[in-house]
Amino acid sequence: MIPFGIMTLNIESEASYIHEIAARSHSCGMVCYHFLPSSINPLTKLVQGRRFCETKQRWVDDQFLIPSLIYDRCFYGDDAHSKQCIPIVSWLKSRDDITFLGFGLPNKLALYETLSSSRLAPYLPHSGLIKDCSQVISALNKQKKIIIKPINGSQGYGIYYLRKNDKTIHVKTEKNKKIISRIFPNETKLFQWLQPLINFRPYLIQPYLELSNTVSQPFDIRILLQKDVQGVWLERGKGIRIGNTGGILSNLSAGGSVLDFTTWSSTLLQASKESICSELHFITTNLPHILEKEISPLFEIGIDIGVAKNGALWILDVNSKPGRKVVLKTDPDLKETLFFAPLLYGKYLFQSDSKERKSHYEKTLYH
Ligand SMILES: Nc1ncnc2c1ncn2[C@@H]1O[C@H](COP(=O)(O)OP(=O)(O)O)[C@@H](O)[C@H]1O
Ligand SMILES: [Mg+2]
Structure with missing residues (x-):
């Protein structure tokens, strides 16, 4: 035995x-x-x-x-x-x-650094470590909308959306499945909130991508890849995670719901459906090999992929200890396969x- x-x-x-x-x-x-x-x-x-x-x-x-x-x-x-x-x-x-079975993956920033020199670079939102608050201000002045997230975070924890208005700065987050909004009247007040946050744990900054559907729900594609009985990477399934209206996260832990990929993709125009599917194929066939070559051996990964309003795909996150909820909800018959796989x-x-x-x-x- x-x-x-x-x-x-x-x-x-x-x-x-x-x-x-x-x-x-x-x-x-x-x-x-x-x-x-x-x-x-x-x-x-x-x-x-x-x-x-x-x-x-x-x-x-x-x-x-x-x-x-x-x-x-x-x-x-x-x-x-x-x-x-x-x-x-x-x-x-x-x-x-x-x-x-798998050795895990490094933090989001290290992962970004590795993938940004690979053929998947065009799919990565630019990410940088926040070294001081003024960096956030200058990004807000340039881009107006940004996302900050802990480099070691998961399940949508500690993620903030920041938007620069004329003078004020709007900060939005989701906590305990509720959307929390705050307006800071000036940069000094923002610093007083931001400094302790970035002192406590390392954060990265990214441009905010418009990844919401027509009814302002953030959504993304979650794909589960695993190795089979011969060590060959396979796509076990994929589904759409949909977050709260007006929210910023599509994580199920933040209250998101699931839609199956076929139902979602059937609402797309044929041409965009084809291009999304072929780009997804490009990502899923390349990503595990790049990670294993550059980082360490793996058994499974969960990939979060955002779809921008202009149809562009973005690799938001790669999890080496993925959940199975999304694929099981859309395909309950996968249960046996997933229990036997490890x-x-x-x-x-x-x-x-x-x-x-x-x-x-x-x-x-x-x-
Ligand atoms: N740059 C971004 N622009 C817009 N939405 C984002 C961005 N980054 C993350 N999100 C949203 O936040 C969710 C959680 O982000 P992610 O990077 O996957 O962190 P976590 O490890 O906490 O799941 C994503 O699934 C997506 O809905
Ligand atoms: Mg994620």
């Missing part, structure tokens, strides 16, 4: 997804473990976690060796536990005897790895 470990930051995180994967592990010749990085004993290297019991069809507490295959589903925040786990996960990733890709890695190791060992035997 191949040991397959799923790692999360807390034991309740993604409970049903993890249970569904575990329940299928036995049929793939695997035994599934679930643990937190912080539950590895640094002295004995034994893990205190749980194992999925095939006979009982439920988790049982167990102590085990660090599984040789790890599916990392840790979502870090600013909390102490995240800070404790990050170095442990780095240490796990550096070990030769442990194979991660196991099957893990098995492929395990077998190709051991073959490689074996051939390496055999080579060294001759000498």
Whole structure:
């Protein structure tokens, strides 16, 4: 039995997804473990976690060796536990005897820097680190509308839209599914709000792109790519995420809803539908290979793509630990495929790895 470990930051995180994967592990010749990085004993290297019991069809507490295959589903925040786990996960990733399904991606700015020297550069909104408030003012003077977002953010958290009026500056955000607007009468007042924000966590600045539909709802295309049982990248599905009227985010966590891609694209003119589909194809066939070549091996990615009013496509975000909600809502039949995918890709890695190791060992035997 191949040991397959799923790692999360807390034991309740993604409970049903993890249970569904575990329940299928036995049929793939695997035994599934679930643990937190912080539950590895640094002295004995034994893990205190749980194992999925095939006979009982439920988790049982167990102590085990660090599984040789790890599916990392840790979502870090600013909390102490995240800070404790990050170095442990780095240490796990550096070990030769442990194979991660995917190694994750760097922050939004590092990702931008990598992709902006690739053939996908035309699809990236220009992004820069905010070093001081005056940079934001000069961007507002030039572009009138900008977006600022934390370089380590996710789920739409901490994203602000800023618009320069004659004298005042309008700032809009979405928090707890509500749109919050504020007008700053002058630059000094804006600085008083902005300085602590950028001191607390690094932010990047981007031009605001008109990514709303005809009824002022922000929307984007979410595409899920995964590797199959032979390590070949596949598009599992795509859907449209639609945010709140007058809002700025299309994230489901911000209250967005889902529409299937075919329904949405059937409302487009034939010519724009064709050009959007062919550009999406260009992005999805190139992006995973560029990321793996320039950054690190991956098992899956979720890509957020904005569609501007003029039909231009923009790569807004790439997630190495994507959710499955959008594709499952538009295609519920994908469930089985998605529950089996990490196991099957893990098995492929395990077998190709051991073959490689074996051939390496055999080579060294001759000498
Ligand atoms: N430059 C931009 N212009 C307009 N809307 C944007 C821009 N960047 C992001 N958005 C909106 O905000 C959402 C969240 O942004 P994203 O970069 O994906 O951050 P997160 O990691 O928090 O999901 C996007 O899905 C899109 O709806
Ligand atoms: Mg996103």
